[in-house]
Amino acid sequence: MKVNSEKRGLGETRGKRNKVKKPRRCETNFLPNLPQGKDRESLDKEREQIVVEMTKRTPDITFVDAAMSSTYSLRRQEVIEDEPPVSQMKVQWPALFTERQISKEFTRLVSKDLSKSFFEGLDGHLSKLIQLFRSKRYEDIPEMTSILESLDKDPCDGEEDVIKGVVIGILVALVIEEQVIMHHLSDIPNAFLNLMGLVYALNLNYPKELKFTSEVIQHLFIGLGSDSCTARVHSLKSKLLR
Template sequence: MLDKLAQAIFAYTPYPTREEIEAVAQALVIKHPCLKDPGSVFGWYSWKFSLRFKAQNFRQKLRQAGCPELSVNKRSSSPLKSKRIKRAKKSEANFLPGFPDGKSENDLEVERTTLVSEMKKRKIDWKLVDKMMDNTYSLRRKEIVKDKPLVAQVQERWSALFFVPQIESEFARLTSVNLKEVFFSGLDQYLDRFLELFKAKSGLPELTKLTRALDICTHTKRTILLLGLSHFLRDDALAKTVEAGMKVGLVMVKDGEEIVDVSVVLEEAVVLTDLKDIPSAVAMLMGLLYCLNIDYPKNQKYTFEVIQKVFMNIGGGQCSSLVHGLRNRLLRKTM
């Protein structure tokens, strides 16, 4: 039975999170009450550990057998480390899917070239683009995960991916999550608590300046939270007014104190423009980091971890000690 469950879990994701393992264990005892563990409070606790062990064992056997979906994540024996490490985030449900039934790599490559031609037209058929992007998802993931191309190379081959609707669609394909809906919902959930923390944080001029802006309504609360988050966590700033030297982040264009335009920067190049507000731009930046399989920069890791695991609650079962402590403070009734 455990072997069958391990196979079913692998079909969904080769790297199940703790929450996903727990969900399977709970579903097992709900469907078959006779399997409840009399020694635990909930009746499924021991099943969780058995499933975790079985899933790890099943994954190891497949890796030894040369499963392509797992071989891309094997540690290299080479002493030389890649400068552009890209890893699967544990929340990615469809990290490296197989090609559609009846489709070969050559078939999908033909469809990709058709997609490129369509994107060059003056009047683009977006319904056709949606269909072709969906059909070629597995080819795109294979290229991004195995070849680790530069962002500029992905732009050349998959230009449609750098439009807002396609970023949202790709993120949903990868994580089964609605990007904007989940992000804004989580942002609003913690909004007031974060602003209280910002006001209580003395000695940080940038936070003081931002919280004062609340009184004159220069920015929305969402914008102030996101602009202040990296300062609060003592990371490098997520958004700046200049792009020189920026590897990952946002570039703002201001008219006085008002933000009139925002662009997304990846690998020191602007990849998305004409975003009118910071919250939408942060959502698109998160979407692109997932879609392009790019790790969070070390000097901004806590900022992105809070966005992913606190605001979006994706992979939130495993947090750094800093983010875990912060989330506990946010959930308290009093600061």
């Protein structure tokens, strides 16, 4: 799963990808001021401590949680004002690219629980979505037909044929700006979940090929800005609520 083939922070594109420096996806804590009594230098020292901690085999989760919260404003200034490449962000803020901190960063940014909102929204709309898919014809999309047919089968049927000869299982990974950012994700829904979290945390544009999918996840599943969605997403929302 990939997003943003165009790299940020390089050459003439530096600082120009997202000219609007204000909330655009219902962020409630978009660009906070630095904490009282702290400056960029002191916060950067905390950042360096996080980097060191993340090199340990078993990082101190309590310390990382507190330090990531304390340095949130510095991180947002870097993301919004400097727009560094994602590869650089991963070096400077390695903890941000863990599932735990993606979830916490999302909560800091939009005041919502990412996982809870996503899966509750997905579960709430899933049966209607499947009904909509089944009501359409997909002669030209055999992959979709195969997926719908698989929903009627026992998930264990044919499992032995699928895994026969497989030495290593499928790797679910996220690729952003031509870099593998996260890997060993448990499944596709979890990959989408973390992708959305990183898109928010890094202030990225939705990938063109997943624009409407991303908007559906944002507006209908997570419940952010559901009153200001595009006409296409609003149409889907109306069908799901019938």
